Amino acid sequence: MHSLLTRCLAAALLGAAVAGPTAALAQTATQSATPTGEREGFYRFPTLRGQTIVFTADSDLWRVGLQGGRAERITTHPELEARAALSPDGRTLAFVGAYEGVAEVYTLPLAGGVPQRLTWQGQNPRVWGHTPAGEVLVTAPAQRGEPVTQLYAIDPRTQAQRVLPVGQASDGALSADGHILYFTRLGLLSDNVRAYRGGGMAQLWRLDLRGQAEAQPLLPVPAAGARPAGNDQRPMPYRGSLGERIAFLSDRDGQFNLYSVNAQGGDLQQHTRHRGWDIRHASIDGTRVVYALGADLRLVDLETGQDQRLAITLGGDADALRARWVQRPQGFFDGARVSPDGQRALLNVRGRLATQGTGTLRRAELPVPADARCRDGVFGHDGRHVYALCDIAPAPVAAGAPPAELEVWRFNADGSGAPLQITRGATMRRLAIFPSPDGRWLAHTDKNGKLSLTALTPNGPGATRAVELPGAARNAPAQLVWAPDSQSFVFTRGGADANRGRLFLHHVAQARTVALTSDRYSSSAPAFTPDGRWLYFLSDRHFASLNAGPWGDRNLGPYFDRRSKIYALALQASGPRFPFQPRDELQAEGEASAAPAPAAAAASAAGTAPARTGGAAGAARSAAVAPLELEGLAQRLHEVPLPPGNYTRLHTDGRRLYFLEADSTVERRTSLRTLAIENTGPQPELFAADVNDYELSGDAKRLLLVRRAASPQQAADIQLMDAAAKPPTEPAVLARTQVRWADWQIQTEPAAEWRQLFDDAWRLHRDHFYDAKMHGTDWPAVRRKYAALLPRVGERRELAELMAQMVAEVGALHSQVAAGDVRRGPDDIAAAGLGARFSKVAQGFRVEQLFRSDPELPTEAGPLVQAGVKVGEIITTLNGRSLAGVAALPELLRGQVGRQVLLTVKPEVASGSAGAERRVVVLPINAEREAALREGDWEHGRLQRAAERSQGRVGYLRLRAMGRGDMATFAREFYAQLDREALIIDVRNNNGGNIDSWVLTQLLRRAWAWWQPRSPEGAETYSNMQQAYRGRIAVLIDADTYSDGETFAEGFKRLQLGTLIGRRTAGAGIWLSDGNRLLDRGIMRAAETGQYALDGGWLIEGRGVTPDIDVDNPPRATHEGGDAQLDAAVNHLLRQLAEQPLPRPVAPPHQRP
Template sequence: MRIITSLVLFGCLAATAHGQGTKGYYRQPTIHGETIVFVAEGDLWKVSARGGVATRLTTHAGDESTPRLSPDGATIAFTAQYEGPTEVYTMPVTGGVPTRWTYDSSRVAVVGWQGHRVIASTMRYSTLPNAQLDLIDTKTGARRLVELAQAAEGVFDDEGTALYFARLAFQGSHTKRYKGGTAQQLWTLPLDAQGNASGPSTPLTQDYAGTSATPMWWKGRLYFVSDRDGTMEIWSMRPDGTGLTQHTRHEGEHELLDVRAPSLGDGRIVYQLGADLWVYDIARATQTRLEITLDSDFDQMREKWVEKPASYITAAHIAPDGSRVVLTARGQVFVAPRGQGRLVEASRRDGVRYRDARFMPDGESLLTLSDESGEVEFWTLPPNGVGTPTQLTTGADVLRWEGVPSPDGNLIAHHDKDLRLFIYDLRTREHTPIGEGVFDYPGFRDLAWSSDSRWLAYATDAANMNSIVRLYDTKDKVTTDVTTDRYVSYAPAWSADGKWLYLLSDRAISTKVASPWGAMAPEPYFDKVTRIYQIPLKTGTRSPFAPDDELQPKKDDKKKDDEKRKEPPKEAAVGAAPSTPVEPATPPAETTPVQDKPADPKAPEDKAASDKPKDDKAKGPDPVEIDLMGLSARIQEVPAGNGNYNALAATEKRLLFLSRTEGKTDLMMLEITNKEPSPKVLASEISGYELSADRKAILLRKRDAFYVIDAAASAPASLDKAQVDLSGWMFPIRPREEWRQMFVESWRLMRDYFYDKGMHGVDWPAMRERYLPLVDRVSSRAELSDLISQMVGEISALHHFVSGGDLRSGDENIRVASLGALLVKDEAAGGARVERIYANDPDEPGRASPLRKPGVDVHEGDVILEINGISPLRVADPAVLLRNQANRQVLLKVRPKGEAIEDGATRLVIVTPITSEAEGDLRYHEWQHTRRMRVEEMGQGEIGYVHLRAMGGDNFNEFARGFYPVFNRKGLIIDVRHNRGGNIDSWILSRLLRRSWFFWQGRAGQPYWNMQYAFRGHVVVLCNERTASDGEAFAEGIKRLGIGKVIGTRTWGGEIWLSSSNFLVDGGIATAAEYGVYGPEGVWLIEGHGVDPDIVVDNEPHATFKGEDTQLNAAVEYLRQRIAAEPVEVPPPPKGPDLSVPANRRK
């Protein structure tokens, strides 16, 4: 078919001075006749189907979305956040007050219409979280759930005899050309005259592994979008799936763009392409871009003020003398005084992000990372805000981190995302690589300079993944291991006198669990493993913690000893006694610190021998001398005990460190003395600290508040007077410049974080140039996210999520509470009938529905006549009366099931509703519990069942609750359907890999085996299209390790892991897939395809809606067959040996 592309020149100027409006960013259109309604700036707009100047229909601060025009064109159905939750509303196309139809407090979207009924997608009713289609009658308010367990989009044919639906919702990760197990596919469900299902649902587009979605019906053909040609275009087919035809093809500047959010009306399909709306005319086979402008004040683009900057702080550092604090917040730099003074805005660059600003040693400038040049480079800023930034480094090709200046201000140590450690010389402008990391996390950390700026200490990973401490000598260009790789070591800190290097190391390894005996086979657990250590830099240096002894000089004799040392050494006589041991290191007296100035590069390198003696302030710090030979062997333990320590620092007389206990973090202090040193709390419940360069002041952070205290011997009586005054701190931002910066940064961070430097073969610079011009069309933060998602999708990888940031929202946030039950208005019964109370495991009464709590005694079929004195019949939905009632007592008037209205048999009940989120958890729990009960019944007590919702730390609790009670069964089903992923697959796989290899038998009772709690039976893992990430890794591990069989359907296909650390300035994120996974055979695993089950079994959506679980049935049947074929029995103990004398006599 020949496709004709045209351009409607109606009001075609992007922006004029004559009132014709400005181009916006247009999304989610719908069409009827000559009217198009779409979303821009988070509001609904109306425009002619020929284009032109659009009219705004809504103005609420909450977002409106997914508009759909009714068949008569008079009404718009849409979703909005007017009271907080996203719900379904309608309003006249001419404008008016919206009418609310749902109180679901779950994922809901308008899909379309059938007559006067709105078709909405909701998760309100599903137990296992799935989108379902709900028909909302706009005349009566009645709701009817389509008989499908999974259906995210749908359209009816003209006669209402068939529903065509996309079975799955968008899988959440922004990727193009996706062919994993969660790819959307089109299905059909036959219907009878009453709209009930008349048979099973069947797939229509399984001929193609990619996406086929958004079904639209017109004159006997089914239109939809598909990426069969590499990008999403409009296709059609006959109702039986034959006669496939492509209708649109976008070329030139539009060739990379996907057709998105199409909607059909009167033979025309309107859709989003990039930032524009296009119309495809079916009869004429033409595709036309509409020229649309907005008459708007573009309120979200106005300069706005950040009213709570503390919530955006990403870095805080103290001045060398403790007088000021530099804060990096929302990509800008501010300097606050310790006491009274001016709060300085040090950075004044719109559209530039600054990272990790800190003072240079002279206190006269700030060192920061900035992306002003297009890459993240080191710059300096004036701390008083007067002057211009100065760029220091050039040539960055990846994200740079953590610039730490040397005390003399001449060198900057830093590392980057490609695991390279550098030293940058400000005098020569030379950038010298001095190390390469072994593993991506942490790479390098805890960079610390010696006082003479010669030595750099840092922590990095060894090949065995243990962190070690190293030293780099800037003079001799040599790297030396300070610690071995036998133990984890980190946080190096130099002593004030330059004689010691302190560090933390995890060497107090002592399990808190004594043996594997006990419930759930307790395993070794290590807590408080960290101790403080010190290393003398010169051989023979005596520890300041060493006790006094008779061989050491008395303090009164110290002066005499010093005078003697000034005399020339005398040659020892033959047979003389050994010389007196070296004097113990003594912390220098606390004096006013000297501010070191940067070295003059023009000065001679060594004038010490010829120059006249200078005073102490002029000569600078003493050289730090280190005997490198045997350095790691000289490590000594500091008498501080062991704990969960971190962040070590040293003042002249004390050690500072963080200690984590019982969920809180305290700043601890240890005196450097041999007089019974003991750690003391200097500040409690903090989130971090930093010691000033002069070692006299400490910056503390407690949540969003900062304090500067003296590095004294005891805790301050109160922190109030030490608080850095940030009251009234606000600053303006310009959204358009910030959005452009965030777009470019999301592109750059994707380049720097993505696991494949080749970017999956995509010309990544070209993608930036392709999408960057559309930033100028963006007029809201949500639109920016939409644009970023289009760009990152080009890499075709999963785990790319675009979320968060300064998304606008309304002032109200009224949540709908729940009684843990499904309530249905019943006019005949006079109230709301309790249709269903969600079940819980009786062994877990804490999970029970509010209506099943002790003393409530409400049952299915009972009628709630009043909620807090108001009849449910007086409101649109019983949930109206439960708004803002979560965790509050509510009075119910209830009539038991079967009692007639005229009998008046009612009673009053006090109940405490739960949140809608808790209700969702309860519905899910019912699904888990009923699966287990089915397995108990079908497996006749021989098969155990465990479901894992995800693979996080809390989900191991699920595994423990489910597995250990059934570890001795003959079969086991581990259900990871809908598993959301995480990182604990190895925990579970390691337990399933345990084998029984001998048995214990006492004089009475049953035998039991070693390894404890090893599962000896047959294992099946259930997976489906919603099994994701680490849930997939677990399923693949079951196959590859030979533990059992996998049954179900192909999984999501997302196996490039991520850290989710690449945040943007406003707290939003476009995550990058960072860690690819491959097998020992050298093949990338799972990504883009998913895990193929050993036995493919699908849960057909209609049968599943009716209560069947074909996959579970198949798992039970498979295990029953395996148990019969290969019985799992405990072997009987052998007969006891005869060791009597007669039995051992020679025959």
């Protein structure tokens, strides 16, 4: 589920291995500073050569000797430099850096100098070491399009690349003579799981580069169905007293420790025995291995067994720990609320709160501690206070104390004084708060679905009581709105099965909850009129399909757009006529349909709004509101005469209805519209376009508008204006509506913020994880274990790695961790490509491959294809510059995405083709589009391969993920191949999403009858169900089939739709919502919703989906273009067709019935 995050996170993630320090080390880590002012850091990615160790800390590279001591900083760029490898002579470093904003491989003399760039792919390469000849070993996506990682050896002097002939290589190393390649197949690249045993387990393989033989497993492979010994990864060849051996990391004893075997995979020896903690990164030189354990580095001699912790300290300025200013906090905007009088807005930004008026009015920042986060803030009844959900810890914090829970706190709206805690005793995430209009009550909900009421008094909070809720539900109560007299409130709550929202009303004094709508239709957005006579709401009760019938190309079924209508409930049995009811003879001339209550009318005549305060003013307001009559309330239903639409966020000031309407485009852009409450046939009017959100003030006189921001980093326009049928149009008046907040800068204290992020991630995981028992993990103890390392953290990515180690303890996939707000360098230069693969020749770059795309979609073609360039032609100049001496074409394409580039192209002389040199103009594409084209070319090759091997009888389509765009791919490719006798659906390397049920629905359709038209002569018969596929189907899966790709495969198998072919899948079977984002937009993902079958077993998680026919794609054969899994699917389908041919429908003779 949620593919766009699941695997795209890999670019920002910290690696698959998860680890920590020994228990004793964790205890000593609570104090990271030395008496001399030096400090202990969080050490990662070590490399070793001779007497020198290089590692990453504070996002920079450092060097230190084998005895530890004070490390020397090598790099100083604010971006991350990591995964370094010292050259065989120990004089040069290869590493991954982001000097231009894109992670690429660089080299740098150990003594210092200017970093030199080696790669230009924009595809997040990783460095693993060097060949004996000094080439840099790098993994990156395959350049020919296969959705696998590839090993490359890059000459640091010439940038020449050679591809090592294996696919699915996650890392690798060469023997001392360069003849044998040891590499890791598979392994988790982004998930953080302790003792993972799914289909993607890491395996050690070896390949003899001297011949053409296939690669072989280095260690014994368990028999089918047997439990694998563990994940084996990071091969490190060395020669010791026992001859040539391979050291590696394995979790076969429960944690990643260091092992070795001989060159034939025998004589297994274990060299470290850490318990409860994993070795993460390791590097070898001779028989010595340096490795990362927790925040430390350790050095072990494989011959003597001596293993020691290196006491390393960092000097320097620790710039990442210095208090910093977030220059554009608008990119962390979490919403705005309006004050009761509509004069100020409450801004929720990056865990901070501020109240702000228009013009030059002061911005009042509320006193949120540096190590706390506040969210979901709202004004109190009189605007003098703000209530928010905050994790403010008591002061002082006791050593070893559990983290503060999310509680309701009250702030003075002007920023003065200290906040007051309102609620206590939370054990689950509180979700939302709703203060009553008279200031006497505070309603609040939590993640467990509970709704509570806390009494508010002048002296602080009173008692809290739970509101009894009817039946089971899938979500907590939401959209709660109070009646104007504060005697009752209405909320929405979805059912346990259908999850259609229902409206419920709770009467506070009677402690009684009644249903206002049934679960027949989904209802939402309740809104009381200020006089308490009407409750308006939205409900999806209009169903008019845009598809008039089942006919037509790619008709996936009825689609019901614009389902919402507006309804009203009369809150008194003997109240006024429905205000939209047309005037008739029973209504006297001039009589209003719904006259306001006398007190409200008097207040309106006086030009004042009813008071919203407690005491006497509150009593006066209560008297002005008509009393609620519960009996028969649900039956007093009226429909507002308004055409149906895509409506949300309904409010009313008693004179007009305000609501958002989304258009029917993919972007679903929303506009604010109004409708006058009258019986003369009012029409909706556009108030404002491109409105993301809005709110009506408590006195119903003012509006807060939040406009759509131009980009996520820019400040959205926030406006405060009078509630009316139309907004002001005069520029001067409009300028006075603007809330000035684009200049807001927020100061943060990184160490304090990191503590909050760590605790928030831990708390959110506890509250979101699908198993309340956390898979049997002592979650508080896990927090204490890893919190001990917090003082060692020196930058945001280190904190993310610490979180990764922590979440791995739970042992579930969908456990990616991504850093949020990290330090960036000044440059951000996008990589660009031309949709082709090149080789270097003397005159420039020869076109070796043009990535194919759908020829009937010309705008989808790559830049060179659109320009008419052919394979074999040579590009000699770019924007007038000769390419003869340029090592990499992408070097000159940097920053040229979408900009016209002039190329000189000439035919290859050796080809003998005629034609003069010519010039073409192209528009380079970004790295993501280039990668998509490359993969699309590989898919085109699979389609062609299936067609050729079956003489056109077997079709092929591939789903890269399970999102909206992938459904478009399915619709395009599936229906184009309905005439094939068999079909292969390829979900290998599928990243997941949530559309499995859509695809399965189409595959479940069956043709049960046929139509035979009379004319034209020889007309083809066609089926009912229309466009139902009748052929045989096989689905391809592999170890990288993930999340919803696996759910689709499991459903396909259980519904007996065909045959699964390939290898066991990853095992990510628990879905999630990603609703646990951190304040800086980072995340420690929590698997939230498990799947089980009626036979009583949990599905997929930790095991994966097992194929019906197990077929491997061997590494070397795959690299050379083979696809054994696809070939097996074609052969299997052809056998099925031979054994049981598809019956051809033939119309019977005509006869009289």
